Amino acid sequence: MNMNKETAKRELDKELIHNRVFETPIVGMTILDMNQNVIFGNSTARNIFELERDPVGVNVREFLNEESKNLVDTVVLPALEKKGSWQGELVGNLKDGREVPLSASCVVIYDEEGGSHAILATYRDITERKQMEWALRESERRYHRLVDTAPDVIYTISWDGTLTSLNPAFEKITGWSRNEWLNKPFAELVHPDDLAKAVETFQQTMRGETPPPYELRIRTKSGDYLMGEFTSKPLIEKGEVIGGLGITRDITERKKAEEALQEAEKRYRTLFEHSPSGILLIDSKTAGIIEFNDITCSQLGYSRDEFAKLQISDFDALETPRDTKARITKILCEGKDAFETKHRTKDGKLRDILVIVQKTRISGKDIFHCIFHDITERKTAEDQLEEYSEKLEQKVQEKTKELLESHKKLVVAERLATIGEVATQVGHDLRNPLTSIKGAAYYLKMDKNIKLDKNAIKMLDTIDNSITYSDKIITDLLDFSQEIKLKPVGKIVRDIVTDAISSITVPKKVNVINSTESEPTIRADSLLIRRVLHNVFINAFDAMPDGGTLKIESKENGENVSIRICDSGVGMPKNVIEKVFTPFFTTKARGVGLGLAICKRIVEAHGGSISVESKKGKGTCVTIILPKNKR
Ligand code: ADP
Numbered sequence: 080m081n082m083n084k085e086t087a088k089r090e091l092d093k094e095l096i097h098n099r100v101f102e103t104p105i106v107g108m109t110i111l112d113m114n115q116n117v118i119f120g121n122s123t124a125r126n127i128f129e130l131e132r133d134p135v136g137v138n139v140r141e142f143l144n145e146e147s148k149n150l151v152d153t154v155v156l157p158a159l160e161k162k163g164s165w166q167g168e169l170v171g172n173l174k175d176g177r178e179v180p181l182s183a184s185c186v187v188i189y190d191e192e193g194g195s196h197a198i199l200a201t202y203r204d205i206t207e208r209k210q211m212e213w214a215l216r217e218s219e220r221r222y223h224r225l226v227d228t229a230p231d232v233i234y235t236i237s238w239d240g241t242l243t244s245l246n247p248a249f250e251k252i253t254g255w256s257r258n259e260w261l262n263k264p265f266a267e268l269v270h271p272d273d274l275a276k277a278v279e280t281f282q283q284t285m286r287g288e289t290p291p292p293y294e295l296r297i298r299t300k301s302g303d304y305l306m307g308e309f310t311s312k313p314l315i316e317k318g319e320v321i322g323g324l325g326i327t328r329d330i331t332e333r334k335k336a337e338e339a340l341q342e343a344e345k346r347y348r349t350l351f352e353h354s355p356s357g358i359l360l361i362d363s364k365t366a367g368i369i370e371f372n373d374i375t376c377s378q379l380g381y382s383r384d385e386f387a388k389l390q391i392s393d394f395d396a397l398e399t400p401r402d403t404k405a406r407i408t409k410i411l412c413e414g415k416d417a418f419e420t421k422h423r424t425k426d427g428k429l430r431d432i433l434v435i436v437q438k439t440r441i442s443g444k445d446i447f448h449c450i451f452h453d454i455t456e457r458k459t460a461e462d463q464l465e466e467y468s469e470k471l472e473q474k475v476q477e478k479t480k481e482l483l484e485s486h487k488k489l490v491v492a493e494r495l496a497t498i499g500e501v502a503t504q505v506g507h508d509l510r511n512p513l514t515s516i517k518g519a520a521y522y523l524k525m526d527k528n529i530k531l532d533k534n535a536i537k538m539l540d541t542i543d544n545s546i547t548y549s550d551k552i553i554t555d556l557l558d559f560s561q562e563i564k565l566k567p568v569g570k571i572v573r574d575i576v577t578d579a580i581s582s583i584t585v586p587k588k589v590n591v592i593n594s595t596e597s598e599p600t601i602r603a604d605s606l607l608i609r610r611v612l613h614n615v616f617i618n619a620f621d622a623m624p625d626g627g628t629l630k631i632e633s634k635e636n637g638e639n640v641s642i643r644i645c646d647s648g649v650g651m652p653k654n655v656i657e658k659v660f661t662p663f664f665t666t667k668a669r670g671v672g673l674g675l676a677i678c679k680r681i682v683e684a685h686g687g688s689i690s691v692e693s694k695k696g697k698g699t700c701v702t703i704i705l706p707k708n709k710r
């Protein structure tokens with residue numbers, strides 16, 4: 080009984096343990112018979128395979144994928160036969176086709192006689208672990224692909240400065256093979272001048288810092304250097320810096336392009352800044368000034384700051400904001416424009432400006448590129464030139480007129496010269512017959528044998544007078560036409576005047592007043608000057624048929640002496656005064672018209688001048704100016 084009780088208790092315990100072990104939720108457990116058919120499983124097993132009850136009698140292969148089925152036959156069963164156990168991974172196959180990776184272990188359960196009795200399979204769903212593994216592998220693969228295909232060099236460097244890894248880009252960029260540089264000092268790749276920088280950034284990295292991006296020149300296989308842009312950071316393992324990771328980008332081309340751009344920018348800046356004309360950029364939308372060179376503001380007297388605040392209408396003296404708007408519309412349409420305008424300087428002066436505008440597009444905006452040429456000087460010059468040319472034309476006209484007049488005078492003079500020559504000839508030729516006639520008339524009058532009545536005597540007198548008159552004409556003609564040969568000496572004016580008065584017959588009713596001075600003396604040919612005075616006196620007597628006064632005065636006048644002879648005669652109208660010196664001009668019935676012309680010739684031959692003032696009915700004054708005698 081006790082035995083039975085004990086056996087019964089042991090049986091109960093066995094079942095309890097059996098249940099406990101079986102129903103632990105951690106692992107799935109299935110017991111299979113030796114043909115691998117399911118005898119029973121625990122709840123975890125049912126959960127894993129998503130079954131409601133144990134699939135008793137179904138072959139385990141039904142719950143495995145093809146690969147695992149294969150594994151069971153080729154690996155698991157032989158192992159069980161040989162060692163009685165197997166451990167490994169299998170893939171479960173769910174009803175709907177989903178697969179569950181399993182970590183499994185199988186053991187053979189032996190019966191009391193030591194024969195194979197059943198197989199206990201315990202297993203765990205390792206889906207999550209598998210996924211993690213897969214994700215890790217995937218990320219590793221991606222990482223490798225990234226490193227391998229990266230266009231930049233990716234490298235690692237150890238604490239002693241040697242290169243521990245290099246990606247394929249290193250070969251492509253530098254031309255070296257990776258083996259040539261793995262485990263070699265990185266510093267040997269760096270341009271000597273950049274070594275200090277390389278060392279500094281390496282030390283920073285080794286201190287656990289991340290230096291800001293830096294540039295180093297790297298030697299390539301061909302011996303050239305490329306410009307590398309570096310970013311590096313420390314490699315930390317278990318809290319300790321074990322080396323550095325770096326990425327290098329070849330920026331040689333970019334650098335060159337940057338430098339070329341800078342160079343070009345500098346060139347254009349210089350062009351812009353040193354242009355002799357103002358250049359400015361205007362925003363076509365706002366008409367605001369975007370950019371301008373110094374000359375633009377300095378030629379208007381503004382500082383850069385002042386000018387930058389201006390609107391176009393603030394300095395354009397001709398355009399209103401509305402005009403500017405209209406012009407902008409026009410340029411937007413036509414693309415360019417050129418016009419002249421006036422700009423007002425800061426102190427209010429106007430400058431003439433030639434504006435040339437070209438529309439350009441900069442960063443998607445319509446910009447007007449304007450050039451201001453200050454053409455004030457040119458304009459002024461043009462205006463002056465125009466004025467000059469007008470004046471010149473006027474001058475030419477005047478000169479032409481003068482030329483014509485002098486030509487006319489020349490013609491007259493030539494004619495006079497010819498007349499002179501003829502007159503001289505004729506004068507000489509007439510003198511002899513006149514002398515004969517005069518002699519004959521005298522003989523007729525004087526011969527006692529010839530009886531002459533009163534009329535005849537009168538006629539002979541007329542003949543005699545006419546001959547005297549003709550002789551005077553001849554003398555005048557000869558005087559006028561003959562060349563004047565001066566024999567000048569110092570003379571007292573008063574003496575010459577007195578001499579001249581005494582040489583002519585003064586009409587009875589004429590009163591002569593000689594108030595000439597004896598000082599200063601003049602330099603003159605006294606005979607010729609006496610002739611001048613003689614002619615003037617005769618004209619005066621002619622003008623005073625009813626008598627009057629003839630007054631002669633002299634006066635020192637700077638370098639000259641003027642002699643003034645005034646009569647109280649009939650005077651002359653204006654049109655006569657103008658012509659008195661013209662040869663052969665006379666208003667007298669028996670005049671020759673050479674008297675004053677001869678006077679003018681003689682006086683001018685002395686370097687002096689003669690002029691006439693007269694008033695009709697009042698009298699006439701003749702002024703003769705002669706140079707003083709310089710001792
Ligand atoms: P002529 O005495 O032969 O006419 P002149 O040359 O001496 O020639 O004078 C020219 C003219 O000038 C005169 O005919 C006369 O009309 C005018 N004339 C000259 N002197 C006087 C004078 N003193 N008073 C008025 N008329 C004068």
Ligand code: MG
Binds near residue numbers: 614618674
């Ligand atoms: Mg006269």
